[in-house]
Amino acid sequence: MSLKWEYEELFESFIEDYTSYKNTNMSDRESLARTFDVYVTVLNQGEMEKAIIYIVYSELLLKQSKVLFITKERIKEKLLSLDLNKLKEEVTDEQFKDLLIRRDRILQEIDTKPLDYYPVVRWYYFEMTNNVREYFQNQNFEACSEEDIVNNVLERFKRDCRNTSSESITVKTTLAELILLNNIRANEYIRVIKSELEQFDLNDIGEQLSEDEKRDLSSRIKDVLRKL
CATH class of the missing domain: 1.20.1440 (de novo design (two linked rop proteins))
Structure with missing residues (x-):
């Protein structure tokens, strides 16, 4: 994978990989879990990469009918712990605004999702x-x-x-x-x-x-x- 990601490129790459897993007849939840695993190493490449991965992951998660209760708390923690000062240095003003809007929407919507208490990845x-x-x-x-x-x-x-x-x-x-x-x-x-x-x-x-x-x-x- 690229050592330095472009803003839109990373969003698009994550979604493409997620779609590829979906096209192999995996459930939404399994496809998302496998895609996230692919990008775990990218999380440490910068605050932009971390923000994008957690945001695009969360947006896809919110399209599912439920959210695993542990995942919900972890996502809220990760999104709220983003270093906004670092992030502002790594993206344009427009991109920074876009990320904050999307982050805040996720934090609001995730509290309305039905919770899943069974940890096995499966079709809902x-x-x-x-x-x-x-x-x-x-x-x-x-x-x-x-x-x-x-x-x-x-x-x-x-x-x-x-x-x-x-x-x-x-x-x-x-x-x-x-x-x-x-x-x-x-x-x-x-x-x-x-x-x-x-x-x-x-x-x-x-x-x-x-x-x-x-x-x-x-x-x-x-x-x-x-x-x-």
Whole structure:
């Protein structure tokens, strides 16, 4: 990586790397964590670099549905501990003003975000639901059999289903809803998914989902099992 970054270049580079991870089917949270790890060494190159990395990281973090409670406190601490005198020496007046505006907006908005108390990097509930629906809709229904479509979805999210029980059950519930909605007759897959939903114990989720998310998931599972 460059030893001396330009202001816009560093913002753009971080976002490009984040997008690259996203394009490999990683969750928003995992993509952001991996991107931050790439730029850890850049933090020590100057106050400008430190400010930009924490600000662009935080802005992407705020786009997620939740913020890990430890991360929230760490971000506030880092942003408030920036040396503004040093920073002013390393950037233009316009850039300094831009950074302060963005920093203050982050500090204000981060206090309004729902908190996550489960430290494992994963897809969040509604993000996973939407992602499964989007991937399903992008299938080639003319070229693929109904079994192939269901299998494609399960293969796409296989890694996530192995990661946490909340991701797995969210994928299976969403897929079951899509099977019903589209009158798909993939009987063997339906049998397996139905069995998993019947055996699922909401207590296994722990803090992976909020209480509201658990209620929503429970309602969706009951509705699916009633129709299957």
